[in-house]
Amino acid sequence: MVILVINAGSSSVKFTCFDMAAGNKVLASGLVERIGIEGTSMKFTNHKGDEVKGEVDVKNPRDAVKLISERLLDAKHGVLAKLDEIKAIGHRVVHGGEKIQDPIIVTSQVKDVIRECFSMSPLHNPHNLNGIEACEEVLPGVPNVGVFDTAFHATMPPKAFLYGLPYSFYTENSVRRYGFHGTSHAYVSKAAAALDGRPLQDLRIVTCHLGNGGSVAAVKGGKCQDTSMGLTPLEGLVMGTRSGDVDPAVVLYVMKLKGLSVEQTDNLLNKQSGILGLAGIGSSDLRDVEAAQDKGNEQCRQALEVYAYRVRKYIGAYAAALGGLDIVVFTAGVGENSATMRASVVAGLDDLGIKLDQAKNAVRSPEPRVVSADDSRVKIHVVPTNEELAIAEFTKVLVS
Ligand code: AMP
Numbered sequence: 001m002v003i004l005v006i007n008a009g010s011s012s013v014k015f016t017c018f019d020m021a022a023g024n025k026v027l028a029s030g031l032v033e034r035i036g037i038e039g040t041s042m043k044f045t046n047h048k049g050d051e052v053k054g055e056v057d058v059k060n061p062r063d064a065v066k067l068i069s070e071r072l073l074d075a076k077h078g079v080l081a082k083l084d085e086i087k088a089i090g091h092r093v094v095h096g097g098e099k100i101q102d103p104i105i106v107t108s109q110v111k112d113v114i115r116e117c118f119s120m121s122p123l124h125n126p127h128n129l130n131g132i133e134a135c136e137e138v139l140p141g142v143p144n145v146g147v148f149d150t151a152f153h154a155t156m157p158p159k160a161f162l163y164g165l166p167y168s169f170y171t172e173n174s175v176r177r178y179g180f181h182g183t184s185h186a187y188v189s190k191a192a193a194a195l196d197g198r199p200l201q202d203l204r205i206v207t208c209h210l211g212n213g214g215s216v217a218a219v220k221g222g223k224c225q226d227t228s229m230g231l232t233p234l235e236g237l238v239m240g241t242r243s244g245d246v247d248p249a250v251v252l253y254v255m256k257l258k259g260l261s262v263e264q265t266d267n268l269l270n271k272q273s274g275i276l277g278l279a280g281i282g283s284s285d286l287r288d289v290e291a292a293q294d295k296g297n298e299q300c301r302q303a304l305e306v307y308a309y310r311v312r313k314y315i316g317a318y319a320a321a322l323g324g325l326d327i328v329v330f331t332a333g334v335g336e337n338s339a340t341m342r343a344s345v346v347a348g349l350d351d352l353g354i355k356l357d358q359a360k361n362a363v364r365s366p367e368p369r370v371v372s373a374d375d376s377r378v379k380i381h382v383v384p385t386n387e388e389l390a391i392a393e394f395t396k397v398l399v400s
Contacts, residue, residue: 008131152182
């Protein structure tokens with residue numbers, strides 16, 4: 001069964017084409033980027049390793065999906081004989097509010113819910129919907145499945161998702177914690193249980209998705225109990241450019257102090273803060289900040305310490321929320337690749353039963369692996385996330 005996975009963003013459409021019957025083989029993947037901007041380009045890689053790159057004439061997501069489908073059929077580098085081999089299309093959608101709690105076949109009602117959530121996810125939901133509608137036009141009759149970043153967190157109890165605000169803000173305005181990166185947290189918690197050899201049902205897991213954006217989730221028996229992102233992805237960890245948790249009064253204080261508008265404040269907290277703001281070297285990429293630290297930059301050292309300490313605090317908080325802990329999982333760009341950051345996060349947690357094996361931690365590998373010491377009560381795993389495969393698997397289940 002061939003499944004196409006689409007992740008449509010503000011100026012890009014990413015795709016992965018899977019043959020699920022051939023052991024979830026990736027037939028082709030790539031992206032069209034800078035859509036609607038000068039220098040629009042496409043990258044297409046097939047399973048033989050052929051890579052086609054170059055400028056393309058694409059003005060909108062519909063053109064992008066059309067071009068992707070043409071490349072999939074291409075006589076030289078294509079991977080399909082006919083487009084009707086594609087049995088379903090899985091879409092990453094960021095926000096499903098309270099109404100969507102599972103992956104779902106897209107209908108006009110589902111599209112209405114995606115629209116209702118535009119105000120809570122203005123940077124993602126409109127583009128995710130454009131991607132779905134482009135597929136409906138270019139590949140008519142093929143079912144579209146929405147896999148929502150918020151869905152995995154739908155099992156959080158009210159004590160975790162309610163804010164200490166007047167209750168009417170929740171009942172009338174849907175202001176609550178939703179959480180994001182759900183597809184990744186779901187995927188890596190399942191993979192960690194498989195690596196551990198114990199049933200997911202029996203495990204208390206804290207998953208740390210540390211990428212450019214970052215979030216931590218508390219997972220018990222495979223169900224999310226709490227997560228660090230909130231109504232929007234701004235809450236929680238110190239991220240690449242997002243502040244994460246701050247005293248809400250700080251926001252009011254700096255708005256008054258600097259005379260900032262709502263838009264400027266939004267930009268400050270989402271785009272100029274986090275590692276970018278703290279490290280002060282003009283980069284939000286942890287690799288650059290780690291390199292500057294290694295050369296003796298004290299401000300970078302401190303920024304990395306703040307980043308690690310915030311993750312450590314959430315692990316401790318979630319161990320308490322779960323009533324104990326069996327596995328800590330690291331995933332995404334930073335979590336999978338930075339041995340130094342992993343070591344920093346769990347430093348000093350031996351007395352809580354969380355003990356790293358420095359040698360295992362230093363090994364680089366694309367495979368899921370255990371990096372805790374043999375006598376560590378809590379296992380520490382590094383599990384590469386694969387949101388595309390998770391979306392394809394959910395899609396397959398729904399259309400089978
Ligand atoms: P993601 O959002 O999961 O794609 O993660 C992207 C981020 O991962 C980048 O911005 C980097 O900060 C970080 N990253 C990727 N590779 C490394 C590495 N080898 N060491 C440290 N950080 C890394």
